[in-house]
Amino acid sequence: MSQSTPTSRRTSPAERLQTSTAAVRLSLRWFGVRKTLSPKQKAEAAEAFGAAGEFLRAGKKLLDTRYPAYGAVSSVRGRIQSVWKGLSLPYPEPAIRLIRRDDIERLDSELTSLRGELTNAVEQLDRRYAELRTAAHQRLGRLFNLSDYPASLTGLFAVEWDFPSIEPPDYLRELNPELYEQECRRVAARFDEALQLSEQAFVAELSQLVAHLTERLSGSDDGKPKVFRDTVVTNLTEFFERFRRLNVRSNEQLDNTRVASRRLGERRPAAIASRQSSPAPSHHDGTESTATGLRWPSRRSATAEHSPPGEFNPGPGGRLMQLVITPVGDVRCLSEESLDLSSLGSVHIQRGSHVEPDFVGQWFADMFPVGGPHLGPFPRRSDALSAEVAWLHDHWLVPPMLSDSSALV
Numbered sequence: 001m002s003q004s005t006p007t008s009r010r011t012s013p014a015e016r017l018q019t020s021t022a023a024v025r026l027s028l029r030w031f032g033v034r035k036t037l038s039p040k041q042k043a044e045a046a047e048a049f050g051a052a053g054e055f056l057r058a059g060k061k062l063l064d065t066r067y068p069a070y071g072a073v074s075s076v077r078g079r080i081q082s083v084w085k086g087l088s089l090p091y092p093e094p095a096i097r098l099i100r101r102d103d104i105e106r107l108d109s110e111l112t113s114l115r116g117e118l119t120n121a122v123e124q125l126d127r128r129y130a131e132l133r134t135a136a137h138q139r140l141g142r143l144f145n146l147s148d149y150p151a152s153l154t155g156l157f158a159v160e161w162d163f164p165s166i167e168p169p170d171y172l173r174e175l176n177p178e179l180y181e182q183e184c185r186r187v188a189a190r191f192d193e194a195l196q197l198s199e200q201a202f203v204a205e206l207s208q209l210v211a212h213l214t215e216r217l218s219g220s221d222d223g224k225p226k227v228f229r230d231t232v233v234t235n236l237t238e239f240f241e242r243f244r245r246l247n248v249r250s251n252e253q254l255d256n257t258r259v260a261s262r263r264l265g266e267r268r269p270a271a272i273a274s275r276q277s278s279p280a281p282s283h284h285d286g287t288e289s290t291a292t293g294l295r296w297p298s299r300r301s302a303t304a305e306h307s308p309p310g311e312f313n314p315g316p317g318g319r320l321m322q323l324v325i326t327p328v329g330d331v332r333c334l335s336e337e338s339l340d341l342s343s344l345g346s347v348h349i350q351r352g353s354h355v356e357p358d359f360v361g362q363w364f365a366d367m368f369p370v371g372g373p374h375l376g377p378f379p380r381r382s383d384a385l386s387a388e389v390a391w392l393h394d395h396w397l398v399p400p401m402l403s404d405s406s407a408l409v
Contacts, residue, residue, distance in 0.1 A: 014191045017198075021098040023091065023166045024107065026084045028077065031156040033063045035148055060143050063132050069125040070132070073157060076118045080159055083110045089246055090197035092190055096164070100246065104163070115159050126153045166190070202243055209236055324398055334392055352396070353388045355381065370396050 011019070036059045037045065043053030063070060087107050088097035099107055125132075129152065137144045150156065168183035213236070324332040335349060354366040363384035364376035372391060378384040 014188065014195045017089075017098065017195055018188070018191045020100060021089070022101050022104060023096050023164050024084070024088060024099045024104075025096045025162050025164050026080075027095060027160045028080070029156065029158040029160075030077070031150075031153060033065060034059050034061055037143070041143060060140055062136060062148055064135060064139075067128070067132060069121075069128045073118070073121045073125050076114060076121050077157075077159075080111065080114050080118070083107065083114065084161075086242060090194060090201055091166075092193045092197060093166075096166070098194060103245075108161075111159065111161055118157060118159060122153060122157045129153050198246070205239060209239055322393060322397055332397065334389065334397065352392055355384045355388055357381070365391070367391055372396070 036057075039053060042056050042058050045058050046053040046056045065071070065074065084097065084107070087103050087110075088099040091098050133149055136149075166187065168180055168187060172180040172183060322333060334352070351369045352367070353369060353372070355363065356366070357363050358377070362377035362379065363381050364374060364378070365384045365388040366374050367388070368374075370392070372395060375387045375391060376384060378387065
């Protein structure tokens with residue numbers, strides 16, 4: 001009698017997202033400092049321009065938000081939203097996001113601390129409230145209306161959060177199984193959408209970070225070198241750490257980008273090559289200009305011309321990809337399928353080598369297309385390919401002078 005072997009079904013990224021996260025909802029109560037003018041006030045304002053009041057939009061600012069005490073309150077609000085978003089993923093319902101279940105305690109602790117800071121900041125603001133109101137009276141003139149201002153600001157700024165259920169209720173399973181299954185499908189579709197929103201958010205944030213990095217590396221501004229601060233690297237490091245923690249491995253391209261790029265955090269500013277304070281000379285005058293760029297380190301560091309076979313072998317998941325951003329914003333790299341280079345702009349591809357066997361089955365990597373040596377012999381084609389890639393990383397990717405932007409195959 002034969003026994004059937006049970007088979008396990010691989011869960012989808014959306015299913016992993018559903019089983020590993022919970023919903024968290026954030027609500028902020030905030031005193032509004034802007035108010036629309038009354039119809040009479042708008043008509044009076046429109047009269048100066050010969051316009052009809054009903055076609056005019058106008059408002060007034062009740063408090064000066066540049067005031068330090070108000071800025072302190074706003075700063076806490078920004079940090080609250082940053083913590084909430086930094087520990088969670090988008091969900092297609094207003095004010096709700098998804099948080100890993102093992103991050104719930106951390107979120108609750110950090111928001112509780114920030115709520116205490118908000119209370120203290122509002123108390124400080126309330127002590128200066130009369131001063132702010134008097135200043136508003138002087139600025140607004142006849143538009144000032146005392147009834148627009150509460151007696152105190154206490155209780156008008158607050159933050160609350162909870163963890164609502166977004167799963168179909170259990171009682172529905174017995175009450176109406178068909179309706180329960182329908183709700184299960186609806187919720188599954190919501191998590192599919194949440195997954196897409198998460199990928200889009202990661203791509204958009206990474207694009208902004210890379211664009212800012214490229215702008216910082218794009219030479220001088222009005223004849224002065226641009227300032228490259230540590231925060232540029234820190235922001236990238238924090239992004240990839242957050243991506244690592246929240247990622248459910250739904251997008252192979254994003255995963256490969258993360259694997260390659262997170263190594264930047266280990267290098268810190270040392271990953272940035274020397275900056276040119278002036279354009280590189282167009283002819284050789286005895287000096288050597290240094291490429292301004294960003295190098296994503298590989299797992300190989302050997303510099304010998306004939307590298308040991310198979311040394312450049314990061315194992316499952318593919319090679320780490322190095323990107324070098326030139327002073328004019330071009331990206332220089334070895335072409336790999338793990339990253340869609342067209343997403344970075346127009347692509348120019350050229351051959352980097354010829355890998356061929358000889359008549360007795362030994363393999364060689366001829367680096368002539370890039371002015372390199374004849375590497376080999378190697379017993380296997382894979383060894384020759386590894387040596388080819390290793391040589392390109394060591395000798396071609398960041399040359400003494402970057403004169404073009406190419407992707408080699």
